Amino acid sequence: MNGDFHHILVGWLIDGSGSPARKNQVLHVRDGIISSITPFQAGDRPAPELATDLSHAVVVPPLIDAHVHLCMSGTIDRNFRKEQQEADCDRLRPVAKEHLRQLFSHGVLAVRDGGDRLGCLLGYESELIGQRVLVRRAGRAYYRQGRYGRLIGGRPVAGERLVVAYEQDGQPVDQVKVVNSGLNSLTDFGRQTQPQFSSTELGELVRLAHAQGRTVMVHANGCLPVREAVLAGCDSVEHGYFMGRENLALMADRGTFWVPTAYTMKAYGEAADRQPERVDRTVVQRTLEHQLEQLTVARQLGVRVALGTDAGSTGVLHGEAVVEEMKLLMRAGYRLEEALGSATAVNASLLGLDRQWGRLAPGRPAHFLVTRGTPAQLPRKLSYLEAIYRFGRPDPAYRR
Numbered sequence: 531m532n533g534d535f536h537h538i539l540v541g542w543l544i545d546g547s548g549s550p551a552r553k554n555q556v557l558h559v560r561d562g563i564i565s566s567i568t569p570f571q572a573g574d575r576p577a578p579e580l581a582t583d584l585s586h587a588v589v590v591p592p593l594i595d596a597h598v599h600l601c602m603s604g605t606i607d608r609n610f611r612k613e614q615q616e617a618d619c620d621r622l623r624p625v626a627k628e629h630l631r632q633l634f635s636h637g638v639l640a641v642r643d644g645g646d647r648l649g650c651l652l653g654y655e656s657e658l659i660g661q662r663v664l665v666r667r668a669g670r671a672y673y674r675q676g677r678y679g680r681l682i683g684g685r686p687v688a689g690e691r692l693v694v695a696y697e698q699d700g701q702p703v704d705q706v707k708v709v710n711s712g713l714n715s716l717t718d719f720g721r722q723t724q725p726q727f728s729s730t731e732l733g734e735l736v737r738l739a740h741a742q743g744r745t746v747m748v749h750a751n752g753c754l755p756v757r758e759a760v761l762a763g764c765d766s767v768e769h770g771y772f773m774g775r776e777n778l779a780l781m782a783d784r785g786t787f788w789v790p791t792a793y794t795m796k797a798y799g800e801a802a803d804r805q806p807e808r809v810d811r812t813v814v815q816r817t818l819e820h821q822l823e824q825l826t827v828a829r830q831l832g833v834r835v836a837l838g839t840d841a842g843s844t845g846v847l848h849g850e851a852v853v854e855e856m857k858l859l860m861r862a863g864y865r866l867e868e869a870l871g872s873a874t875a876v877n878a879s880l881l882g883l884d885r886q887w888g889r890l891a892p893g894r895p896a897h898f899l900v901t902r903g904t905p906a907q908l909p910r911k912l913s914y915l916e917a918i919y920r921f922g923r924p925d926p927a928y929r930r
């Protein structure tokens with residue numbers, strides 16, 4: 531079979547690996563798969579009938595968000611949020627669907643969901659088929675009753691062991707979500723909470739989940755909650771505010787992913803005018819700065835930083851939050867290509883999708899986002915995509 535062979539000229543290629551953008555490249559695509567990537571000079575362009583000309587644009591791999599809540603909206607309206615938090619699965623079905631639409635329109639083609647209170651997402655199989663965003667689901671999260679976590683989970687109940695709760699639930703999840711600390715205080719800088727589970731208790735769950743081919747994502751802020759999670763062998767620490775340098779070094783050693791969700795704090799600050807009684811702006815600002823300092827250290831130590839937004843949290847909108855989080859990584863000293871790498875190759879690896887997603891390289895599908903301009907205009911320009919390509923052709927479902 532001769533197959534479909536064509537060439538795509540791109541002005542700039544950022545391949546997702548973290549290495550610098552390359553100017554004037556040709557993607558050679560056979561049957562939707564990249565066969566090779568070569569530089570081009572003005573004189574040696576491929577025959578026009580075989581070529582797609584994107585020489586005015588930057589091309590990057592599709593974005594992945596490693597932490598979203600599809601059953602929650604990022605609105606700052608507290609009454610609306612409260613109502614949504616109490617809604618049943620039928621009411622939440624169109625909500626999740628709309629969030630997937632928003633993600634797609636921002637070029638976010640895969641997400642890892644961090645859990646919903648009733649495990650609704652696990653029942654939406656038929657709605658998700660036909661959507662163009664791949665979803666990794668956690669179902670109901672696990673938290674210690676009486677502690678923080680009611681909004682996204684239900685067990686274990688008093689006296690029940692974590693691993694037993696997980697085993698008895700038998701949810702058909704892609705990854706397991708555990709809550710192991712409280713929320714960050716928005717009025718008391720750096721306040722820490724106690725772990726909900728010990729590393730022994732968490733470790734039992736991690737071993738069972740890993741044996742079943744599932745990863746474990748742990749919500750943890752503060753030194754002790756993060757330490758217990760990392761020692762237990764969890765795959766990723768979610769948030770990780772105020773975890774401290776020792777934990778970052780431990781995570782670098784063990785290859786634990788960190789999903790810092792820095793934009794959540796910026797969004798709280800932006801919403802503060804609307805809810806002055808609950809948010810101290812100065813505390814929120816200092817907390818954000820502290821998280822960015824931790825990110826700088828993580829970069830020096832070589833921690834695998836995976837980009838997740840916690841979309842659905844107050845003021846954090848599905849889709850557009852990815853660019854906001856990328857900007858914050860760059861404020862902490864990450865180069866554009868590194869910040870993009872966190873949202874592509876690193877996330878593909880965390881989600882177990884790295885054979886197909888995350889990088890533009892020979893042997894991989896020609897899935898990519900097209901944005902007019904130069905790398906200097908990124909990440910801002912990622913909010914105004916020109917096209918989404920799948921298997922080397924524009925996806926007709928994407929309309930600007």
Ligand SMILES: [Zn+2]
Nearest residue numbers: 597599644840
């Ligand atoms: Zn979350």
